[in-house]
Each structure stands twice: as C-alpha cells, then as structure tokens.
Amino acid sequence: MAQIFKPSMNTVSKVSIVALLLTAGGVGAALWAINKSPFVARTRIPFDQAVPFSHKHHVAGLGVDCRYCHNTVERSASAGMPATETCMSCHSMVWTNAPMLEPVRQSWATGKSLEWNRVHDLPGFVYFNHSIHVNKGMGCSECHGRVDQMPLMYQQNTLYMEWCLECHRNPEMRVRPKDKVFDMTYQHPADQKELGAKLVAEYKIQKFTDCYTCHR
Amino acid sequence: MDKLDTRSGALVAQGPAAVMGPGHNYATITDKIAAVPLKWGFPRFWIVGFVIAVAIVQLLAGSVTMLFAKGTGIWGINIPVGWGFAIINFVWWIGIGHAGTLISAILLLLKQQWRMSISRFAESMTLFAVMCALMFPVLHTGRPWLAAYWLLPYPNTMGIWPQPRSPLAWDVFAVSTYGTISAVFWYIGLIPDLATMRDQAKSKWAQTIYGMLALGWRGSARHWVHYEIASILLAGMSTPLVLSVHTVVSFDFATGLIPGWHATIFPPYFVAGAIYSGFAMVLTLAIPMRALYNMKDFITDWHLENMAKVMLATGLIVFYGYCMEAFMAWYSGNVWEMFMFKNRAFGPMGWSYWALILCNVAIPQLLWLKSARTNTIVLFFISIVINIGMWLERFVIVVTSLYRDFIPSSWGTYMPTRYDWGTYIGTIGVFLMMMLLFVRALPAMPMFELRLIMPKKGAKH
Numbered sequence: 099m100a101q102i103f104k105p106s107m108n109t110v111s112k113v114s115i116v117a118l119l120l121t122a123g124g125v126g127a128a129l130w131a132i133n134k135s136p137f138v139a140r141t142r143i144p145f146d147q148a149v150p151f152s153h154k155h156h157v158a159g160l161g162v163d164c165r166y167c168h169n170t171v172e173r174s175a176s177a178g179m180p181a182t183e184t185c186m187s188c189h190s191m192v193w194t195n196a197p198m199l200e201p202v203r204q205s206w207a208t209g210k211s212l213e214w215n216r217v218h219d220l221p222g223f224v225y226f227n228h229s230i231h232v233n234k235g236m237g238c239s240e241c242h243g244r245v246d247q248m249p250l251m252y253q254q255n256t257l258y259m260e261w262c263l264e265c266h267r268n269p270e271m272r273v274r275p276k277d278k279v280f281d282m283t284y285q286h287p288a289d290q291k292e293l294g295a296k297l298v299a300e301y302k303i304q305k306f307t308d309c310y311t312c313h314r
Numbered sequence: 315m316d317k318l319d320t321r322s323g324a325l326v327a328q329g330p331a332a333v334m335g336p337g338h339n340y341a342t343i344t345d346k347i348a349a350v351p352l353k354w355g356f357p358r359f360w361i362v363g364f365v366i367a368v369a370i371v372q373l374l375a376g377s378v379t380m381l382f383a384k385g386t387g388i389w390g391i392n393i394p395v396g397w398g399f400a401i402i403n404f405v406w407w408i409g410i411g412h413a414g415t416l417i418s419a420i421l422l423l424l425k426q427q428w429r430m431s432i433s434r435f436a437e438s439m440t441l442f443a444v445m446c447a448l449m450f451p452v453l454h455t456g457r458p459w460l461a462a463y464w465l466l467p468y469p470n471t472m473g474i475w476p477q478p479r480s481p482l483a484w485d486v487f488a489v490s491t492y493g494t495i496s497a498v499f500w501y502i503g504l505i506p507d508l509a510t511m512r513d514q515a516k517s518k519w520a521q522t523i524y525g526m527l528a529l530g531w532r533g534s535a536r537h538w539v540h541y542e543i544a545s546i547l548l549a550g551m552s553t554p555l556v557l558s559v560h561t562v563v564s565f566d567f568a569t570g571l572i573p574g575w576h577a578t579i580f581p582p583y584f585v586a587g588a589i590y591s592g593f594a595m596v597l598t599l600a601i602p603m604r605a606l607y608n609m610k611d612f613i614t615d616w617h618l619e620n621m622a623k624v625m626l627a628t629g630l631i632v633f634y635g636y637c638m639e640a641f642m643a644w645y646s647g648n649v650w651e652m653f654m655f656k657n658r659a660f661g662p663m664g665w666s667y668w669a670l671i672l673c674n675v676a677i678p679q680l681l682w683l684k685s686a687r688t689n690t691i692v693l694f695f696i697s698i699v700i701n702i703g704m705w706l707e708r709f710v711i712v713v714t715s716l717y718r719d720f721i722p723s724s725w726g727t728y729m730p731t732r733y734d735w736g737t738y739i740g741t742i743g744v745f746l747m748m749m750l751l752f753v754r755a756l757p758a759m760p761m762f763e764l765r766l767i768m769p770k771k772g773a774k775h
Contacts, residue, residue, distance in 0.1 A: 102518075102522060102525045108530070133471055256471070259473055259474070260471050260474075263474070
C-alpha cells in the first residue's frame with residue numbers, strides 16, 4: 099500500500115504549528131497596536147472646522163485667557179463654547195473684512211450658530227465635570243495639552259479609561275497650585291511628589307475610582 | 315474467563331461481572347468499533363436523531379436571535395429573582411460534564427478497568443456539556459460581543475481587570491481550565507485510535523483526515539512510553555479539577571449572603587451532585603447507544619451496574635446535603651435561614667422542592683436493588699429522573715432562595731418565558747447533535763484500551 103503522506107509532511111506539519119502560533123501572536127499584537135494607534139484614539143489629528151480657529155494665535159500670540167471664551171469652565175460640567183457675539187467682541191473691530199472670518203459674520207448677521215466639530219468627544223456613558231477638576235487644581239493642559247502650541251485644535255490624549263484612571267489613582271502626580279490652572283506654560287516641579295501630596299491634602303482631593311464616579 | 319490478566323495487575327471478575335462479552339479477539343474489537351464511523355452512509359436511527367437534534371437547535375437559534383435583538387428583558391428574570399435559567403442551566407451542564415473527568419482521570423489513577431469502554435464516550439460528553447454550559451455565561455450578558463471583555467482578563471485600554479474578588483471571575487478560570495484540560499485529554503486519548511482508523515480506512519479522504527489527526531502515530535514503543543507519561547500527567551492534572559470546578563461554581567452562591575446560598579456544605583454537595591448528574595447522563599446516552607450500535611459486548615451490564623452504584627453513592631451524599639441545609643436552618647437559630655427553608659419547602663414554590671426530593675432522593679433508592687441496577691429499562695428511567703432532579707436542584711437553589719428575601723415588600727416570583735425554555739431546550743439539541751456527530755465520525759470507545767483488557771482466553775493474536 100502506498101504511503102498516505104510524503105516524507106515532506108513532517109516538515110510541513112512542524113512549520114505549520116510554529117506558523118500558527120506566530121500568526122496568533124501576530125494578530126494579537128496587531129490588534130493591540132491598532133487599538134493604541136492615533137487612528138483609533140483620534141489623537142494628533144487636526145479637525146476641519148467652520149472657521150480655522152488657531153488657539154496658538156489667540157492664546158500664545160495675543161494672551162487671551164481660556165475663560166474668555168470657555169466661560170463656564172469654573173462653574174459647570176461643560177467648559178462652554180463661545181457664542182458668535184464673543185468672537186465679534188473683537189472681530190467687529192479687527193480683521194473686519196478678513197475672508198477667513200466670513201462664516202462668523204454670517205452667523206452674526208443671521209443669528210445661526212457656528213457649527214464646530216467636537217474634538218474632545220467623551221462617550222455618552224461617561225459623566226465628566228470640568229468645574230470640579232479646575233477647582234481642585236487640575237490644569238487645562240493636563241488633559242488638553244499645550245493648546246497654545248496648536249494652530250488647529252487636535253486631541254492630545256487618548257481619553258481612554260486607562261488614561262483617566264492613571265490620574266484618578268495618583269492625583270498627586272498631576273495636581274498643581276490653583277493659581278496655575280490656566281497657565282499653559284506651567285511645568286511640574288522636580289519635587290512634584292511632595293508638592294502634590296501637600297496639595298492633595300490641602301484641596302481635599304479624593305481618589306475616586308468607583309465605577310459610579312463616572313458611569314452614573 | 316473469570317480471571318482477567320492486564321497490564322495494571324490482575325483483576326478477578328466473577329461470573330457475569332465481565333468487562334467484555336465472550337469471543338472477542340484483537341481483530342473483532344477493532345473491526346466492530348472502527349466499522350461504525352468508517353461505514354459509508356448513515357443508519358436510519360442516526361438520521362432521525364440528527365434531524366430531531368437539528369430541529370431542536372433551531373429553537374436555540376430563534377431564542378438567541380430574539381435575545382440579541384431585544385436583550386435579556388425577554389427572559390423571566392427580574393428583581394428579586396435576578397438569576398434565573400442562565401445560571402441554572404450553566405451549573406446543570408457543568409455538572410453533567412463531571413462524569414467524563416471522573417472516569418478519565420480518577421478512575422484511571424485508581425486503575426478501574428470498567429472505566430475503559432465508557433471513557434471516550436463520557437469524555438466527549440464532558441466536552442459537549444462544557445460547550446453548552448459556556449453558552450450561558452456568554453448569553454446572559456445579552457451582548458455576547460462585549461462578554462469577552464467582561465469575562466476575560468486581557469490587555470485593554472480601560473486600565474481595569476475583571477474583579478478578582480468575585481467568584482464569577484473565578485468561574486471563568488475554573489471552567490476554561492477544565493474545558494482546556496478535558497479537550498487535551500480527550501484528543502491525546504484519541505490519537506492511537508485515530509491511527510487505527512487511518513489504517514482501517516479505505517477511502518483516500520478518510521485516510522488523509524484521520525492520518526492528519528493521528529499526528530504521525532506509528533505505535534512504536536517510544537510513542538507508547540510518551541503516551542503513557544502524557545496520560546498519567548493529564549490524569550494527575552485533571553483529578554483536582556473534578557473537585558475544584560464545581561467547588562468554584564458553588565462559590566458563586568456560597569460566598570453570597572443570601573439565606574439558602576450562604577452555606578459551607580455547598581462545595582462538597584455540589585461536587586457530589588455534579589458526579590451524580592454526570593453519571594446519570596452517561597447512562598441516558600450509553601443505554602440507547604449500546605442497543606442501537608449493538609455494543610453490548612463492550613458496554614456490558616456490569617458497566618451499567620457500576621455506574622448505578624456510583625450514582626447511588628453520590629445521590630446519598632446529595633441527600634445528606636439536603637438534610638444539612640434543613641438542619642442548619644434550624645440549628646443556626648437564624649430566623650432568615652429558617653424562614654427561607656420553610657418557604658422553600660412549603661411556600662408557593664414548594665412543589666419544586668418536593669419534586670426535587672422525589673427525583674433525586676426517593677426514586678433513586680431503587681438502585682439499592684440489584685434487580686433494578688441490572689434492568690436496563692429501569693436504569694434508563696432512573697437516569698432520566700436524576701437528570702431532571704439535578705436540574706430541579708439548581709432551580710430550587712437559585713429561585714427559592716431569591717424570590718422572598720428579607721423585606722416582604724420586595725417579594726416577587728419567577729416565571730420563565732418561552733425564550734428561557736427555548737434557550738435551555740436548544741442547548742440540549744446542541745448536545746445531542748454533537749454526540750451524534752461524534753459517534754458518526756470517531757471511534758466511540760478506546761479500541762487500544764479494550765484490546766488490553768480483552769479476556770486472555772479469547773485472544774488469537
């Protein structure tokens with residue numbers, strides 16, 4: 099009777115076992131890499147907007163305070179998006195004929211709001227409150243990055259849950275004095291650990307890591 | 315014929331207590347068992363059974379489709395009975411699987427010869443029962459595509475892991491370990507027989523498929539040495555699992571503070587119950603199979619009687635568990651425990667408790683009689699009754715502990731919906747379908763082991 103398998107099947111079977119393991123490992127690693135990639139997390143991707151608003155120009159160049167536009171950040175869950183009137187408080191006097199600002203003038207004339215694309219879009223099942231964070235010494239730049247360096251707004255951090263938890267588990271590594279919250283150029287000192295521990299005690303910051311802190 | 319000389323030492327069997335019918339030699343054993351899968355076409359009873367099984371599977375498909383579309387609201391669960399059919403059926407199926415592990419691991423280490431002819435069958439049953447069981451933890455989430463991250467620890471972007479203090483997370487590990495070891499054990503045990511099938515097969519396709527699965531087994535002395543080491547090691551690894559899996563399953567209840575769950579008797583009582591139901595299921599399947607495939611020479615009345623004895627012993631342990639539950643309700647002096655027990659036995663759902671006692675305690679006492687143990691019809695009937703009884707046991711534990719809790723204002727009741735029944739009965743269809751496919755495609759009994767325990771006088775090799 100003829101043999102069912104050729105001798106080469108020995109090699110084929112051994113190689114296929116190794117190949118199977120490598121493939122399984124490779125697929126796992128690829129999924130991990132994709133999940134962590136800027137493509138999935140939407141980080142460092144500038145968004146198209148109704149008006150190409152430059153935070154760099156307004157914050158670093160002109161020295162406008164964050165709260166001039168995001169005026170509810172200290173007292174409400176939402177930081178607030180500026181009304182067209184806020185834009186026009188300056189732009190009715192400067193760059194009044196700039197073509198780039200035509201949509202703003204249109205909005206002013208018709209009363210129809212500008213439609214911005216949301217850059218930092220938390221899922222609907224996450225409860226987030228800006229006011230508690232800025233009132234307890236969390237600087238804007240901790241989450242939003244160096245907005246004063248961004249000509250077009252993009253997302254600096256992943257907003258993944260592990261990223262939230264990293265700070266919720268160790269707030270002393272991120273907290274800063276309250277008067278530095280809106281300071282874009284603030285650098286954590288070398289003794290952040292000691293300073294952080296002091297501020298955590300002073301501001302009565304609690305390590306909220308229960309599910310219901312954010313998922314209500 | 316009385317004295318059986320085997321590799322594992324002499325075993326003296328008396329009279330009808332034979333491991334095999336008379337007149338078999340190496341060739342007849344192989345021919346008879348290998349012929350079943352190799353024969354072209356399908357026997358009529360197989361087709362009928364398969365059609366019925368697949369029809370039942372459609373119930374599962376329909377129920378699950380509705381579940382995915384609408385969520386777990388279509389089931390009968392609600393507060394106060396938040397755990398219903400899903401956990402009842404999960405525990406029931408996992409328990410059924412235990413016979414396979416007991417037979418293949420503990421009885422192997424104890425060198426019990428009667429395990430051999432039923433071992434492959436029981437191991438396959440274990441695998442399929444674990445498959446059915448695993449459907450419920452996945453389905454009960456209502457969104458199985460999310461179940462992976464709720465149940466399994468894997469590197470994720472959430473910065474969290476499943477709660478290691480929860481017995482439900484222990485369950486995932488206990489059952490997946492159990493499933494893996496059972497599958498490996500089952501496959502390793504198949505290899506020498508797959509090689510026999512490869513050599514017996516006539517068609518090129520069958521030769522190739524069985525040949526691939528046999529992993530190049532040639533039956534050399536070195537192969538056998540490795541095989542023996544592997545099977546003893548796997549038996550050693552599986553033995554603690556027989557005890558640990560259902561212990562962990564019982565922790566789902568025992569670590570909770572609900573009266574009727576919070577009891578130290580639970581682990582041993584669950585393990586005994588699991589083996590009880592497992593052997594009942596082996597009998598339920600083996601009795602018709604040996605008749606239909608004319609395998610009475612290999613699964614003899616002696617095998618059936620031994621399984622009946624195991625059922626009697628484990629059934630009595632389970633009965634002891636019921637007694638202890640009642641005793642502790644009184645002895646603890648805890649009003650909630652006492653109320654729970656009275657409500658369980660005499661409350662509006664008391665029927666389920668007494669049906670359980672009838673099925674699991676009263677009727678199986680027939681097994682004391684040798685005439686009942688050796689009567690196939692009676693044994694088949696008792697095995698079905700025990701299957702029902704063990705399902706009722708989980709129903710009683712889950713539902714009657716929950717539906718009337720501490721505050722009368724929160725009392726309620728539990729009524730399974732047609733989707734609950736459809737899912738449950740559907741998994742029985744899956745189980746039957748898998749068993750039928752197994753007996754069609756693979757040798758249902760370990761030929762190489764049967765050759766070893768063959769009565770010496772009959773050998774003409």
